[in-house]
Amino acid sequence: MPTSRSPLGSRRRLGAELRRLRTRAGLTLDEVAAQLTCSTSKISRLETGKGIPKLPDVRELIRIYGVTSDTEQEMLLRLVHDSREHGWWEPLLDGLPHDTVVDLSARHAALESDALRVSAFEIVWVHGLLQTPDYARAVLAATGRVEHDGEIDRLVELRRRRQEALLRADSPLELVLVLDESVLHRVVGSPAIMAEQLQHLLVMARRPNVSVRVLPFAGGARRGHAGAFGVIEFLPGAGSDVAYLEGHTGLTHLDGPGDVEEYRAVFGELLLASLDATASLAEIDRFRDIHESYAEGRPA
Incomplete structure (x- = not known):
């Protein structure tokens, strides 16, 4: 996966990964929102990199999507961390x-x-x-x-x-x-x-x-x-x-x-x-x- 030079880049990459995992799990936005007890728009914003991800939410999405690989989990959590850093600008x-x-x-x-x-x-x-x-x-x-x-x-x-x-x-x-x-x-x-x-x-x-x-x-x-x-x-x-x-x-x-x-x-x-x-x-x-x-x- 390409590396990011900005917090927004990390959010966009995280969003792309979450969308890929949701698709792999065969779930719709509505179904994921129901399991996470949040709005569909929140999931959509996470997937498009427009929302600032929270660690508990991403951990729960990892569970919902059945991500068992330690490497994949660590990558997702690292993106959450990087997405909350300050940009050079x-x-x-x-x-x-x-x-x-x-x-x-x-x-x-x-x-x-x-x-x-x-x-x-x-x-x-x-x-x-x-x-x-x-x-x-x-x-x-x-x-x-x-x-x-x-x-x-x-x-x-x-x-x-x-x-x-x-x-x-x-x-x-x-x-x-x-x-x-x-x-x-x-x-x-x-x-x-x-x-x-x-x-x-x-x-x-x-x-x-x-x-x-x-x-x-x-x-x-x-x-x-x-x-x-x-x-x-x-x-x-x-x-x-x-x-x-x-x-x-x-x-x-x-x-x-x-x-x-x-x-x-x-x-x-x-x-x-x-x-x-x-x-x-x-x-x-x-x-x-x-x-x-x-x-x-x-x-x-």
Whole structure:
């Protein structure tokens, strides 16, 4: 079974194991809930990693499911322990306002920490996993979700820590990013910040686990243009894949199989309509030169 890098990852893995054991035992959610004398929704939340597991409940589920292997029991109980640990992001978010945004940021950081791959389409900004500190600061200031410099600094640091997943030596996170051409045009912060940001994209896109493609204006309107979104994929046994949407109030996560497959299909269409890797890097480099020219006060 894959290891977890976050408490949420441990909950998702525990949930996947509990669902597997329930299926093996031939029991329905209602039947398990009746034996555990709890609601069906509680069992469902445990299986989807949305509920925080309690040791007595999991011990009882082990009994109900007839788990006799010491190794299997120890693995389940270890996941319960790990799922109750604190995530690395919690000190950065502690005390920040706008609880919904903060909660979603924490969940997203946890999902990325344990993911195999993120496939994302961005229509306004560069993806957070590839933002430079100055660009991230300008984005956060523009959204108005946080108002004070200290709060912005903490969220910028959160993004920097998230980016470490791309750089880790052991199984780095894979990122497949499609950028609408408008992202290259839009001046975020200043021309100098844009030039630095696009240079960073060029550097990161040369890593074997990072792919950046540009969807040109010439490609016309696509159904993916309804808004920025992504699909987060996990190794088998690590919980179901998750789609997410970006909006004014932050991120919305969707884990229904139909939703995930729909967004996976839309992303595939956008990827096919994008420039190839070489042409995409050339386009990013061209816009880097343009922004750099404006920053230096010379004609583009």
